[in-house]
Structures are given as structure tokens and as C-alpha cells.
Amino acid sequence: MSKLSELEGVALGIVSRDGPCTPYAVRKFLKSSPSSHWQGSAGSVYPMLLRLEQRGQVQSEIDASDGRGRRLLQITAKGQKALAQWIHQGTTTELVSSISDHIRTRVFFIGSLSPKERLEFVEKSFAALNEFLATAEQRLRDTDRNTDPYAWFACENVVLQARVRVEWLAGFQKALGKLTKLDKRSTE
Amino acid sequence: MSKLSELEGVALGIVSRDGPCTPYAVRKFLKSSPSSHWQGSAGSVYPMLLRLEQRGQVQSEIDASDGRGRRLLQITAKGQKALAQWIHQGTTTELVSSISDHIRTRVFFIGSLSPKERLEFVEKSFAALNEFLATAEQRLRDTDRNTDPYAWFACENVVLQARVRVEWLAGFQKALGKLTKLDKRSTE
DNA sequence: GGCCGCATGTAACACGTTACATGATTGG
């Protein structure tokens, strides 16, 4: 009963939630996820699902009604246990703390750009973030709160996070103007 | 001029910001980072820095004053260019959107737990998140806004993100009580 | 003097990405 990776946990979760489904459906779900952390490439998904099957956490049978030899996956009791265990692991401090924000990371090092490039970076990021926020808000509107309330809350989380990032970046942008002026003065 | 990985970008950034520094200092920085995404293990840092050196993005010389044969790294002009390029890459949509929140992911799949386990998970996560928020707020208080304003804004971002996560989870916890009651009623 | 932290590195291993390979099905 080794620990599930994040990808394995998500895959097990999908198979559990969406009943019998194909590996391809798992791939599609990962691809369409708002956090682009999940690429859902064939080279990761298929071997990973074979791993789960070898461990007895999912079962599969070939769908006879499909000429493409498509497989139908189902979670096993063992898999349900592993899934529950994986969810509970999320309470440990390391998993709680680990949010890596690429914009934040880059702002941390923005001092190594020229003042002009700094403004440019912030403007472009701001535009891209706002675009992302808009799509996230659309997805939330399109999600029915009653059908799957947990999915809805996850969508809401994405929106709230995006809003905070936008607000924070706006504040930073304001401050950046003043900082850059100070920079110029000190080098005069 | 291949694209830098996130780890390589951060490492270049540190070497650029902290002047001549040892590989070990880079490791320490990664280890102490609030986002536990960066483990800073020896097996990743040393080979990665050798890679940067082979590409001519950093230079190193052995510190003669140290008996441990410690190396001192410095960023090169080529490295500065690569760093600037890496920062600007952050404006593309994929890098903007990619925030993966382990709690959110687990909430999405929380339906596969028993109602009792759901509450347990949320309570534990809530406690851990609050603890994390407290340390983040402390770090922000300990950071001087004038010494390195960019580092300060990064710290502020961590705090704001953590606060939103706490508020969101509190809202979810409230809703979970009602949802669980509905669950029970529907199975009665 | 001994332990902990500094300091560097290597080797086996696991896993994800990219690219390749193949073929069925569906819609215009």
C-alpha cells in the first residue's frame, strides 16, 4: 500500500466518481482541468492506469460493443480504500502549504529585469490573469451547484484564488511605479 | 537556448540576486521556501547547477579560503538573458493558470468518503491551513518592505492566498453540514 | 572529542513529456 501520487489519486477519483469509464475519459478530464498542471498525456495516463490495475485498485474489461477495443475501468474495494487514504494525506502540512504560483515566483526575481521590462511583464501577466479569471467565472456560472456540489466548490475555489491573484498583482503594479521612480532617483 | 525549467529559473534568480553564492546556499533557499514544491534535494540541485554551468549561464570558482572545497557561483551575461527570458515566459496562459491546490483537488473527490470522514478531513485541513497561514503572516511581519520590496510582495501573496483558502474552506465546512443532512435524508 | 550542520556529489529508481505508431468511428 504505497502512497498514491497526485496523478494516481486524481485518476482513481475520476474512476470512482464517473463509474465505469475509459482510460481516454480519464485523459480528457485531466486535459480539460483548469489547472494546467495536469497535461494528461498518453505516455503518463495509460502506464499509470496499468499500474493501478496491477495493484488491484481498478478493474478493467474490454467493451465488446466497441470495435476499437476500448476498455472500461471500475474502481475496486481496495481502490476505494487507497483513494480515501490519499484524500486524508492532504491534511499533512506539506500538502497544505504547497501552492506554487509562477507569477509570484517571477515577481520575486523581477529585480533582475530593467524597469521597462518589469512594467511590461506585469502588464502582460495582468492581462493573462484577467482572461483566466473570466473563463474561470464562466465555468462557475456553467456549473450547477446541486448536481455535484463538491465540483462546484472546487470551481469556486479556482475563481476566488484567481481574484486574489488579480487584486494582488494590481496592488503590485501600483507600487511598481513608485519603486521604479526611486530606482531612477538613486541611480541619478 | 532551450527553455529553463522552473527549478533552473529559480536557481538562476537566486544566484543573480544573492551575488556570488554557493550551491549549498541555493539548496537552503529552496528548502526554506514557503511553497514545499521545492524540496531542494542534493540530487536535483547539484546536477542542475552543473547543467547551468555547462550552458555558460553561471560561472564557478573554488573558494580557496575554505577547506571544504566550496564553490562560489556567479551569473553570466548569458545567464542574465536566460533569466529575463524565463521571467517573461510566465505571461503565457499556461503558466498563469497553473495553480494546483491539493486541498481543492481532494474536496472535488470528497464524495467518495463517508459523511463522517468528510467532516474529519475538512476539520484537519482547516487546522493545518490556519497553522500555515499563521507562519506566513509571521514571515510577512518579519520581512522588511524596504530592503527587498519584491520579496515582500511575494510574501504578501502567500498570505493573501492562504487567507482566501481558509475563508473558502470555512464556507465549504458550513455547507458540508447541510449537504450531509441531505445525504442522510435521501438514503432514509 | 563528538555531534550537528556545512558542503559536495553520485547512483538507482520512478515518473512525466514528447514523439511515434496504429487503427476505428463519426460528421460534414
Added chain:
DNA sequence: CCAATCATGTAACGTGTTACATGCGGCC
């Protein structure tokens, strides 16, 4: 009928993790 998508998989490659290995420096 032809293209896009469905559908499954493999192989090479890069890179991060864990564990191992070594030795100096400073502090109690």
C-alpha cells in the same frame, strides 16, 4: 470520402527523489 476525433499504447529522454558516500568546520 476525408478529416477530425476517439482510442490505445510504446520508446527515448529528461529530470526530480531517495538513499548513499565522503569529509571539513564550529560549538559545547
